[in-house]
Amino acid sequence: MGFFIAQILTGLANASALFMVASGLSLIFGVTRIVNFAHGSFYMLGAYVGYSFMQVLPGAWGFWTSILLAGLVVGVIGIIVEMLVLRPVYKAPELFQLVATFGVILVIQDLALLVWGADDVLGPRAPGLKGIIRIMGEPVPKYDLALIALTPFVAFALWWLITKTRMGILVRAATQDREMVGALGVNQAWLFTGVFFLGCALAGLGGAVQLPKGGADLLMDFNILSAIFVVVVIGGMGSLPGAYVAAVLISVLNVFGVNYLPQSTLALMFVVMVVVLIFRPFGLFGREEVAGEHGQVGEPERPIKPAGQTARMIVLAGLGALAVLPLLGDSFTLVLLTDIAIFCLFAASLHFLLGLGGLVSFGHAAYFGGGAYAAALLVTYAGTPMELALILAPLAAGLTAIIFGWVCLRLTGVYFAMLTLAFAQLLWSLVFQWGDLTGGDDGLVDIWPSEWASGTTTFYYLAMVLCIGGIIMLRHTAHSPFGYALRAARDSQRQAEATGINTKHVQWVAFGFAGAMAGIAGGLFVFSKGSIFPNELEIARSFDALIVVFLGGVKTLAGGVVGGAALEGAKDYITRFEYWRLLLGLLIIFVVIVAPDGIAGTLRKWAESIGLMKREDQA
Amino acid sequence: MLEIKGINSFYGKAHVLNDLSFGVERGKVVALLGRNGAGKTTTMKSVMQLVVPQTGSVAFQGADITRMPPHKVAKMGLGYVPEERRIFTDLTVMENLEVGRQPAREGTVTWSEEMLFDMFPNLAERRTNRGKELSGGEQQMLTIARTLMGNPSLILLDEPSEGIAPVIVEEMVRVILRLKKDGLTVLLSEQNLHFAQAVADRVLIIESGIAKYEGSLADLQANPEIRDTYLSV
Ligand SMILES: Nc1ncnc2c1ncn2[C@@H]1O[C@H](COP(=O)(O)OP(=O)(O)O)[C@@H](O)[C@H]1O
Ligand SMILES: [Mg+2]
Numbered sequence: 001m002g003f004f005i006a007q008i009l010t011g012l013a014n015a016s017a018l019f020m021v022a023s024g025l026s027l028i029f030g031v032t033r034i035v036n037f038a039h040g041s042f043y044m045l046g047a048y049v050g051y052s053f054m055q056v057l058p059g060a061w062g063f064w065t066s067i068l069l070a071g072l073v074v075g076v077i078g079i080i081v082e083m084l085v086l087r088p089v090y091k092a093p094e095l096f097q098l099v100a101t102f103g104v105i106l107v108i109q110d111l112a113l114l115v116w117g118a119d120d121v122l123g124p125r126a127p128g129l130k131g132i133i134r135i136m137g138e139p140v141p142k143y144d145l146a147l148i149a150l151t152p153f154v155a156f157a158l159w160w161l162i163t164k165t166r167m168g169i170l171v172r173a174a175t176q177d178r179e180m181v182g183a184l185g186v187n188q189a190w191l192f193t194g195v196f197f198l199g200c201a202l203a204g205l206g207g208a209v210q211l212p213k214g215g216a217d218l219l220m221d222f223n224i225l226s227a228i229f230v231v232v233v234i235g236g237m238g239s240l241p242g243a244y245v246a247a248v249l250i251s252v253l254n255v256f257g258v259n260y261l262p263q264s265t266l267a268l269m270f271v272v273m274v275v276v277l278i279f280r281p282f283g284l285f286g287r288e289e290v291a292g293e294h295g296q297v298g299e300p301e302r303p304i305k306p307a308g309q310t311a312r313m314i315v316l317a318g319l320g321a322l323a324v325l326p327l328l329g330d331s332f333t334l335v336l337l338t339d340i341a342i343f344c345l346f347a348a349s350l351h352f353l354l355g356l357g358g359l360v361s362f363g364h365a366a367y368f369g370g371g372a373y374a375a376a377l378l379v380t381y382a383g384t385p386m387e388l389a390l391i392l393a394p395l396a397a398g399l400t401a402i403i404f405g406w407v408c409l410r411l412t413g414v415y416f417a418m419l420t421l422a423f424a425q426l427l428w429s430l431v432f433q434w435g436d437l438t439g440g441d442d443g444l445v446d447i448w449p450s451e452w453a454s455g456t457t458t459f460y461y462l463a464m465v466l467c468i469g470g471i472i473m474l475r476h477t478a479h480s481p482f483g484y485a486l487r488a489a490r491d492s493q494r495q496a497e498a499t500g501i502n503t504k505h506v507q508w509v510a511f512g513f514a515g516a517m518a519g520i521a522g523g524l525f526v527f528s529k530g531s532i533f534p535n536e537l538e539i540a541r542s543f544d545a546l547i548v549v550f551l552g553g554v555k556t557l558a559g560g561v562v563g564g565a566a567l568e569g570a571k572d573y574i575t576r577f578e579y580w581r582l583l584l585g586l587l588i589i590f591v592v593i594v595a596p597d598g599i600a601g602t603l604r605k606w607a608e609s610i611g612l613m614k615r616e617d618q619a
Numbered sequence: 620m621l622e623i624k625g626i627n628s629f630y631g632k633a634h635v636l637n638d639l640s641f642g643v644e645r646g647k648v649v650a651l652l653g654r655n656g657a658g659k660t661t662t663m664k665s666v667m668q669l670v671v672p673q674t675g676s677v678a679f680q681g682a683d684i685t686r687m688p689p690h691k692v693a694k695m696g697l698g699y700v701p702e703e704r705r706i707f708t709d710l711t712v713m714e715n716l717e718v719g720r721q722p723a724r725e726g727t728v729t730w731s732e733e734m735l736f737d738m739f740p741n742l743a744e745r746r747t748n749r750g751k752e753l754s755g756g757e758q759q760m761l762t763i764a765r766t767l768m769g770n771p772s773l774i775l776l777d778e779p780s781e782g783i784a785p786v787i788v789e790e791m792v793r794v795i796l797r798l799k800k801d802g803l804t805v806l807l808s809e810q811n812l813h814f815a816q817a818v819a820d821r822v823l824i825i826e827s828g829i830a831k832y833e834g835s836l837a838d839l840q841a842n843p844e845i846r847d848t849y850l851s852v
Binding site for chain 2: 166169170172173176177179180181182183184185186187188
């Protein structure tokens with residue numbers, strides 16, 4: 001009994017920070033309709049800033065003041081981000097907004113590295129609240145009790161702010177009808193900024209308040225992200241009570257999970273989420289969301305045409321060059337080109353979902369890494385030869401995509417994006433925690449191609465054939481009746497349904513197909529590297545592909561391939577800078593605001609008169 | 620007081636208002652008449668800059684307000700009462716009024732909640748009810764009251780009689796006449812000629828976004844063929 005209660009108390013204490021961060025995300029979304037993917041970064045900043053204040057402010061008074069100041073400072077940073085990055089993209093399609101916030105993540109990561117260094121920071125203990133109290137014989141940290149007591153105050157303050165103040169009334173009104181609020185004389189710009197301040201301040205408070213329990217490190221941003229998403233999805237986007245109930249539910253479950261099912265703690269919350277979603281698609285306290293008013297990926301693209309004569313010639317010339325390259329090039333170039341081709345296929349498969357399907361998946365790494373792990377596990381445990389593994393990898397990835405897709409496609413828009421990300425994290429956590437099978441953090445090694453394909457040149461040809469074949473297949477599918485149905489479902493679900501297209505079904509098949517294609521890329525990846533580690537499943541990997549598609553151009557068929565080639569090629573160079581994330585983040589933000597058509601789209605505008613596709617079509 | 624000069628408004632490529640020009644004098648009630656889809660709502664939105672006219676201009680009290688953000692237009696004293704009511708259904712009556720609140724403005728009545736409850740006694744009993752708990756008529760009253768909280772000098776009333784019971788329409792007539800007596804200028808859109816007859820000084824008839832007739836109500840009554848051509852009675 002005592003043990004049971006102690007566990008619940010720990011869960012409630014953990015829920016405290018989670019609630020603050022999630023409610024901030026929820027608030028921001030309610031008013032601005034932007035899912036702030038950088039919310040985890042503000043949480044991380046809160047922890048670091050709080051830590052810095054605690055270094056200079058002494059005693060219990062200093063400790064709590066530091067936490068408040070951390071919230072304030074992070075709120076102000078939020079204002080800066082809102083004014084510089086988000087204001088220009090409020091009217092942009094959802095994807096652009098999400099990508100812009102991802103640029104913010106990168107920038108904050110490197111700024112934090114710059115300011116606080118790479119070493120983890122040990123959180124100072126709260127003065128006066130060190131040590132434990134025994135409750136029915138079980139030890140409970142005093143600070144946990146303080147957190148449990150604190151949460152209702154935060155919740156109450158929020159409740160008061162939202163229900164009793166003019167600002168809160170305007171926030172709720174704007175959540176329902178922004179245009180009307182503006183027509184009544186309220187300057188929305190400042191309302192948005194105010195809400196962003198509040199939401200980010202909450203994230204900062206959450207980060208600072210958990211310092212004595214978890215300290216601060218540079219991985220905090222991504223680590224909390226999926227938990228926040230799960231909380232808002234379970235609780236219902238925009239609902240504060242929902243955020244609290246879900247935060248408690250997840251945290252308590254987590255604590256029990258650690259004791260009873262240590263391998264599954266991370267997976268557990270996803271299971272709960274899926275169960276909730278099946279019964280209540282918009283969360284426990286949520287309501288149906290209307291699709292973003294500016295669409296998800298922007299204006300419908302122009303009708304896609306088969307490549308023009310010139311474009312075909314250029315592509316053929318490019319292919320010819322790739323074919324003869326091994327005669328001239330050194331093996332370094334071949335390895336680099338193999339990497340690029342694999343990445344291009346991965347990006348092209350995401351582009352297929354995103355550009356054609358309008359399905360903004362934020363967890364595409366699940367299928368790349370999933371294919372890779374499938375191949376690696378087969379080789380490691382069943383001695384499967386490479387040829388068979390390369391066939392089974394896309395099947396496994398496709399099957400995973402079909403299962404995940406079944407849940408994710410129940411929702412649309414930002415919910416869909418959050419769910420895909422959450423599921424990718426689920427797979428990551430399974431691989432990470434199930435060390436006996438997957439090697440956990442140590443990964444799986446010694447997975448080499450079959451004898452005949454082990455030479456650099458042969459493997460280069462193999463990769464080229466499969467990747468280019470895959471890309472051509474994606475392209476063909478785009479031009480097939482299935483591709484048209486997919487685009488019809490994207491542009492107007494109602495019209496598509498009226499012409500007899502089962503839109504959900506089409507999207508589901510597309511999700512599985514794109515997953516399988518990513519799986520081919522994943523399978524090739526394992527054999528080219530000889531090993532696989534969980535980071536291939538990480539959020540950062542999903543974002544890589546997303547950024548690439550975005551930089552390449554969402555609305556251009558070649559976008560994925562162009563972006564993939566450009567980024568993977570540039571990465572070799574750019575990662576030599578210590579602060580390359582900062583550069584990349586700024587570049588992303590710049591592109592979102594200034595050249596939203598991406599590289600391929602912008603090039604196309606320049607070279608409008610030539611054939612439709614350009615030489616970068618095939619890497 | 621309000622001068623609209625040659626505005627052309629579009630939804631995407633659809634050309635909805637065509638070189639529309641007209642004016643509203645201070646203290647008058649002008650009715651914008653026309654069939655469903657004639658462009659009445661678009662005219663209202665073009666005045667508010669919720670739809671930005673591509674060419675032409677809108678001037679209010681001598682100042683050009685074309686392309687101004689809607690919140691600034693509202694702050695100048697233009698009150699907008701939308702046709703679909705668009706009250707905040709999750710907010711209470713009092714909170715809905717709060718959203719509309721603006722500082723007092725010289726030359727206009729400064730409204731308080733209590734003054735509004737005097738004018739709309741039904742709402743007074745429902746202060747703490749949420750918008751979604753109100754009847755259609757009550758919602759319509761609330762939309763008007765909410766806009767009045769901004770102390771406007773001119774209000775745009777988009778089809779105030781649409782979809783409400785005849786008794787409430789009567790009340791609406793009473794309210795508009797009372798507002799006019801207080802010195803408020805009103806531009807209202809209507810399909811219901813009887814309602815317009817009860818309140819308007821002047822009418823403007825539009826069809827397909829083109830002005831077809833402008834004149835006093837008496838002239839319109841003397842020309843039944845105009846009425847029959849452009850209005851569905
Ligand atoms: N949001 C919109 N998008 C595209 N067309 C619209 C939109 N709103 C109205 N329209 C079109 O503009 C025309 C005028 O509409 P509206 O101003 O609402 O007319 P009224 O208010 O007189 O009924 C109609 O043909 C209508 O179909
Ligand atoms: Mg209308």
